[in-house]
Each structure stands twice: as structure tokens, then as C-alpha cells.
Amino acid sequence: MRFTVFGGRGFIGSRLVRHLVAEGHHVLTPARDAMPEIGETLGHVIYSIGLTGNFRNQPKETIEAHAYQHAKLLYGSSFESWLYLSSTRVYGSLDRSGSATEAS
Numbered sequence: 266m267r268f269t270v271f272g273g274r275g276f277i278g279s280r281l282v283r284h285l286v287a288e289g290h291h292v293l294t295p296a297r298d299a300m301p302e303i304g305e306t307l308g309h310v311i312y313s314i315g316l317t318g319n320f321r322n323q324p325k326e327t328i329e330a331h332a333y334q335h336a337k338l339l340y341g342s343s344f345e346s347w348l349y350l351s352s353t354r355v356y357g358s359l360d361r362s363g364s365a366t367e368a369s
Contacts, residue, residue, distance in 0.1 A: 267308030269293045269301070271338065277350060278313040300334075303341040312338070313350040 268285050272278035273294030285292045295301060297314075315330045339347065 267291045267293070268311060269295065269307040269309070269344075270311045270313065271295060272313035272315065272350075273311075275313060275315075278311070281311055281313065300338065301342060305342060307342050307344045310338075310342070310344045310347045311350065312347065 268290050270278050270282050270285070270292060273282045273292070274296070278294070282292050282294055291308075293307075301307060312335055314334060315327070335349065
């Protein structure tokens with residue numbers, strides 16, 4: 266099966282990629298500056314792009330990653346299925362006084 270994992274180099278996405286490759290799937294992991302062409306066939310998409318520990322301090326960038334870029338790809342691509350994962354939900358429950366990192 267063909268998968269395209271957006272955010273495939275991040276904390277959550279990279280683990281998904283390792284699992285999919287180990288299962289024998291063909292996996293594409295586009296870099297942020299190398300997004301697919303409009304209309305490109307992506308196969309099964311997993312969208313895991315997002316800001317993590319610093320999302321509270323960067324609201325505009327968070328919207329860019331979680332909404333704008335997501336919608337742009339969703340409406341401009343051809344795909345078999347689309348799974349959206351929000352890593353912000355994972356980090357959002359952390360204490361506001363502390364900081365979170367990809368290692369937290």
C-alpha cells in the first residue's frame with residue numbers, strides 16, 4: 266500500500282513511518298518545503314504536522330500547521346483515505362507553567 270505521511274519526520278509521524286515501512290508499505294514523507302503538486306495522488310494520507318510544546322506562544326503558526334496547510338492539501342490532492350492526527354492534543358494537557366519538548 267502507498268502512504269503519504271505529512272509530519273513524518275516529527276515525533277509522532279516518524280514512529281508511524283517506521284511501523285508502516287516495517288509492515289512493507291511504500292511510504293512518502295514530504296519535507297515542509299517540498300509539498301506535493303496540486304492534484305498529485307497521495308494514496309493513504311496520515312497528516313501529523315503540527316506545533317507541539319510551543320503552540321500556546323505561536324497561535325498563528327499553530328493555525329497555519331493545523332488548519333491552513335491541512336485544508337490546502339486536503340482540497341488540492343487526490344487520496345484514498347485521510348487520517349488527521351493532532352499532536353497538540355497530546356501536549357495541550359501539560360501544565361501551562363512548564364514547557365514541553367518533543368522529548369517530553
